[in-house]
Amino acid sequence: MATSAALDDQPGHVIDALELEVAAQMLAEDYQSESLVGRLISHYKILALIGRGGMGEVYLAQDTKLKRSVALKLLLAELTRDEDRVRRFEQEACAASALNHPNILTIYEIGQTDFAHFIATEYIDGITLRAALTPPPLHLANEAAISNKQMKIGEVLDMAVQIASALVAAHGAGIVHRDIKPENIMVRADALVKVLDFGLAKLTEEQSSAVNTEASTKRVFNTAQGVVLGTPRYMSPEQARGLPVNARTDIWSFGCVLYEMVAGCAPFEGATVSDQIAAVLEREPLPLVRYREEVPAELQRIISKALRKDKEERYQTIQDMAVDLRSLKQELEFEAKLERTTQPYSSGGRSLARSDSQRAVGTAAEITALTRAVETSRTGTSSAEYLVSEIKRHKRGAMIAFITLVISGISFGLYKLINANKPAAPSFETMKIAKLSFTGKATNAAISLDGRYVVHTVDEGGEQSLWIRQVATLSTVKIVPPAEVVYRGATFSPDGDYVYYVMFERNNLVTTLYQVPVLGGTPRRVIDGVDSVVTFSPDGKHLAFVRNYADWEETALIVANTDGTGEQKLATRKQPDSLKRGNAIGPAWSPDGKTIACVVRGFAGGSSDTVIEVEVEGGAEKSLTSQRWSNAGQVAWLGNGSGLIIAAAAEQSSGVSQLWYVSRQGGRVHRVTNDPNSYQGVSLTKDFSTLATVQSERISDVWVASMENSSRATQITSGSGKSAASWTSDGRIVYSSNAGGNDDVWMMNADGTDQKQLTTHPGADRHPSVCSGGRYVVFTYERAGSSNIWRMDLNGGNLKQLTNGRSERFPLCSPDGQWVIFQNGTNKGSASKVSIDG
Template sequence: MKELFASARAMPVSDRQAYLAAACAGDEVLRQEVESLLASDQRAKSFLESPAVVRGDGTPHPAQSMIEGRRLGAYQVQALLGAGGMGEVYRARDTRLQRNVALKLLPHAFTSDPERLSRFEGEARMLAALNHPNIGAIYGFEEADGLRFLVLELVDGQTLADTLADVSHQHAGRGLPIRDALSIAGQIAVALDVAHEKGIIHRDLKPANITITPEGVAKVLDFGLAKSTDVASTPDLAQSQTMPANHTGAGAVMGTPGYMSPEQARGQVVDKRTDVWAFGCVLYEMLTGCAPFKGGSVSDTIAAVLESEPEWDALPQETPPSVRLLLQRCLDKDANRRLGDLGDVHFDIDDLRGDATTRRRQSSRTRRAFSAALVTSVLIAGGAASVYWVKPTVAVTTPAEYIQLTNFSDSATAPSLSPDGRMVTFKRGGDSFLGPGQIFVKRLPNGESVQLTTSPGQKYGPVFTPDGTRVAYTNKVSGEWDTWTVPVLGGQPVRLLPNASGLTWIADHLVLFSEIKAGLHMGIVTATDSRAARREIYIQPDEHAMAHYSYLSPDRRSVLVVEMTGVHAFTQPCRLVPFDGHSAGRPVGPHGTCLSAAWSPDGRWMYLAAVVGGTSHLWRQRFPDGAPEQITFGPLEEEGGAVAPDGRSLVTSIGMRRSAVWIHDRAGERAIVSDGYASAPRLSRDGTRVFYLFVRDWWLSGVVGWTTAAADLRSVDLATGKSDTLLSGQSVTAYAISRDEKEVAFTTTNADGQSQIWLAPLDRRTPPRLIVESADQVSFAAPGELIFRSLAEGNALARIKTDGTGLERIPTGSFLDKGDVSSDGEWVIIHSPATSDHPVLETLAVPIRGGVPRTVCRGDADICTAGWSRDGTFFYVGRLNASPSFARRTFAIPVPAGQALPDFSAGGIADLKRAVALPGVRTIEEGLISPGSDPSTYVFTKADSQRNLFRVPLH
């Protein structure tokens, strides 16, 4: 025990606990003795906290007396620089090349341990694979006098741990200046990304393993605990779980407790997300001056990692909101929700710091991503002649001025201010439009967020009544779009108006709202709050189109409208229409997708939240005909905007979204793609691969509300986890794989916003071919044939040969969406909305060659989903917007041999209770799925968003 403490005391204070943890990891009794001694004996604790690197009796530590002054081969050892559980590091002189170096030797206790020697060699190989200015270099791996050692770059400077200790000593409770912290963090992110690109995970990132040179360069050091994912080069490392230095059993813990990820602390298999966690810990400590997870013992610290949240209020008030959200994302205890990649974090940090020089040194991968985003914005804008690459001549707002109003781990969206600006109402949970979530209210600036609703249904658009005593909101239940109100002090909600959504007040008893004319045809009207004096403002000519939001100008002469097209997607710019309804008005704002709008109090400015180039930011445009100006920038997205009564600020929702692909099989559930934004997974016929759409960078995901970003088509091998890009740079929005899995049909959007269907071989031997324009929702049907939705003459079902000939319309009557095609290519699912001529909503199975359609679901206000297994033996039925008792459920119904559909009773499945009663049905506790060979295997997505409300000053 004494020798163990003496060895620990020879190290920097910040390394001692880690050394003790590593040295005791293979001996539970010794570990308990050490923890008990540290907890009960103040002398032992003081002994470890003392800065002296000597024994208690003043004699030199044995390691120093043995090595210092000796010559090891060509290296003259000069002085001990530091020691830890993974090695002892000495300053030395290379007498051959006349340069100073650092020598790293194994701790004496481990020199005869084959596992430790193997890991030491593995560290040398990994360092040799890394060549970057932010990573300490290796010069060689040598042996002399029976000792093996690494020859490393000698990095002059001070460790980040010592730098933070100096700052804390001078300014108690303070961290580094934000600009300095971000500069160091950006360099650390670069270093880790380089390592991750080489398949190397550090696993012991902490301030003591980062040195800052006098020139301000951050160097990541000590890869002694690193793990390689390259099985071929380092099988001994790739096949191991996280292990202590002297123990090779699975499930053991190694690393520094205060910086371990939860999965690392549990002894589970780790990947690069464990470095993301440690990066978040280091950045938090740089900003606050203290570690995010602390405890009186190793066990207490690990318990904090597993159970506690960092003290977010400890972050400096001036911390940019994007940095706060980055920290929250890095320190998410669920690895599947955590930021999956540090690849471009340094680029975002450079943007925050305004460091143009560093920005020019971005990685080639980042340049490609940025170029793709720019190209996308050019295409969306309609070509180079009309690109909106506009920044205001005078800064409208800067992230450093943002004030965070909520601090949720999920999402706060759709903000709206009270008439006096003293309260904000918003939706918490899910997307701002439809989806799950409840209505909240908060008194500004520091009041508690109070939940006002608990009822089921899909809510959106909360606004205050003119007197500020109630909040009105849209609640969609079973197809009914109604406006309800609830007191701001809490109470029972009451329905204000049926068939009224997106409602806002014009005066005390005069309102503006959206109303369904028939089916899903929705327009903007005005009336009293008892529906008297109704007058139409804007009705789209397409009977399937829906205008969801409307915002009246302060002078009551103009209305800003946010609308969906006939294919039920937000893809259009905002529209400015006259309040008197005499015309359909004109588009305003950038060439992109309008999501929300607002007016300045004096009516001089229109503020717009729009998706342009795949990202959602805030724009403004001087009324009536000024040029659009983008006013917020950066990696995070803004959505919604409520302008304060004085016009000097607005409240918006800022954050990001992610989506992971999961698989369920006989082994259980697990994530198979967790980086970026992954969607639309499909299992291969043999069940060995999963196809999916992928947007690597979450800020390029562009998925806000009901808009969808263009993506790459990829596949992942389930056995190895290796991903392969099948279509890149094609701006894929949807796809279908042929039954022989040799071709892919996919949809893109051209520069005019028109959907096109293309066909390409999956082996990429020939380029993609354009098959048909103004079309989408393509599927493979009979051999050599495609079925799709034609948009040229309204929604129509059509088919075409894969060589582009034989275009033929399939008579179906009016329908909204095309769904799956049966395995024999003879049936197709369509969703037929209610209309004035056909008042019942239906999901139908339509015979492609002619015949009588079969009803799958009818008589309910919500469309059900339906489709087949690849071999046609099961028919899957789920329900979009189902009641809470059947939410996230799908039913697998056996199909009799020789048939394409189950034996439905008359009228199909009127409700999901009828599906449960069908013979042989199997229930899947998940919503939208892509099935495999049988109901026990399927893939699906799990999406999550993290958004909070911020006040954004306007200048």
């Protein structure tokens, strides 16, 4: 079936007296619209009737001038005596023609002949969303690919993001549609969505500048209060009452459509128009899980928020709703990718299997993931425009004509990994993953020993807060309000009554341990100078942590009473070696209470991390394993003490942290996860059946924008994370990418074509910078725990190591190309330089 517009021929449409009169006249006169087939209206030849409704009829026509198919919407002569109807007809064309968006029907022309008023639009070869939600008749079986009564969640979100994008454009131009429903949404065979029929659209008082420039030519039709226009089952409460409406009425209607796409039925049903309006005003829709068990809770939250009867409690802008939908779509795609790509290892080389029932689980606290690409902000300024404006304010290093913009984001997802079989020793052969967060902002997670709660921080708008999530119900409680602080991490007390968290104020780098009741209360200061996540003795009487002493000269493992008294050093390390500390990093007290496991960074033969065990009585140390990692983080004991789990990045890797199991007997190491994303922190329940961790995905692409017109930024890459782009003298771009599974230096044309890999080191090649003159590229080469500055020719040849320290990064060439300036981490992060010749 091919159609181009959806008309109000469905049950429940509000039919006015004029429509009844016209209908009677059409029946009485045996009106035959098909008689128009073959006639010429202006320069459009009528080919076939597509559909009809209260506003007129839609025909497939041929544009005889441009030789293209169009949809021709006619307001027939019988209807033109009603001035309001003519005004609405013209208004539809004016409203829609003010918009230029791929998800909005394109208006070609509005005109009038002696025979009829008409609107010529693009012809959409597809079906309405209504048809897609209805099983097709047998003769349309070939369209079954886009006709499915109960859509997959991924399909729902894909369409929803497109519809929301169309409404963002319309509302941005000051246009409210006021009749969003499945009949006014079309789906092409390639799944492109089009929003159409702006016949009830209203131009709001605050129009965008794009609309204001044509304000004198527009006919603005404001519906009088008390006049009800729209389709009852999709009307907002204020619209059903005949009250003035704004953009939030479209948000309500869109929520109704989303609900129906998921559930297969409208949220507000009724046998008559009055019943439907009563349902809109008085009843709440059933939870979506009543229709489909697999519905993510985050999708339920989004739809429920859109369907708040009080418009002040609804989404205030469609942009906010669009961001949430896009974030959920990305998170589900991310999880699907995780399912496809994660092939963890276990003993004997067997891969970890996932449960077929694995699915995403969201919560009511979720907001949005970090951006995959440049998105328009609520103030109308894109991220690209903002970055360019910042570059213009800080012109050092800015290019003369163009600049490459790299938008990087780390999208964090909070997970619990469940070993359903609870074996005496971990096999990791059968696990399922339940996602607990969709915000992209959850970090520093820990699970209580009984598995009832997960604590984590949320970073939003430059402020961090602490949240408790009840695992069984997925409800959340904010236990420490947002503030300009940085959290190191949090731990539950063994009895589960308190959360102990470490944080510091942004203007004061002194880290402090606090205690707060698990469901919120007044935090109590415990100890200053705590530089790691804390761990508790099994009896709950003592805690341990790592402290960094003045001038970075010594780190120590400290044991103290839980009230902060009785501190004593149990183990120390002098620089350059150290006991690891930082965000989501800390020691772990063994279940038998006899030892504490710590991560140690050593510099013998290059920096690397390993795990040691320190006896609580006496402080004797021993290595738990001979395994070395380039970067290791939090460790967590299994409840029976047979081994521990650690989040760490392998040596000779690109720094992506995975989960590893270390056996206490013999120090054998097995990799638990194996995917392209990183894991931060790890904690286990007492029976080690459940593990909580934070998974991060690096999402970044390269954009190019003119310095004179930042609004026209163009994305030239997609896919694996890109970073550190630099122009060559002939207009190509050198950048770092993990497209090959490892961080390497690549080069491409300014339009993103002809991407070539320049380096193939087993470690990570990062921070490339092209020297003036265009002969050399300098970059950071990281391997075996060390990072040095290297140089190569622009074609990737003639590699040369320029420095030999332990921690040298971020190279830049001097303007004359004779020197390379870099950050020297060995010398406390100061700037150093080396000759381009080494």
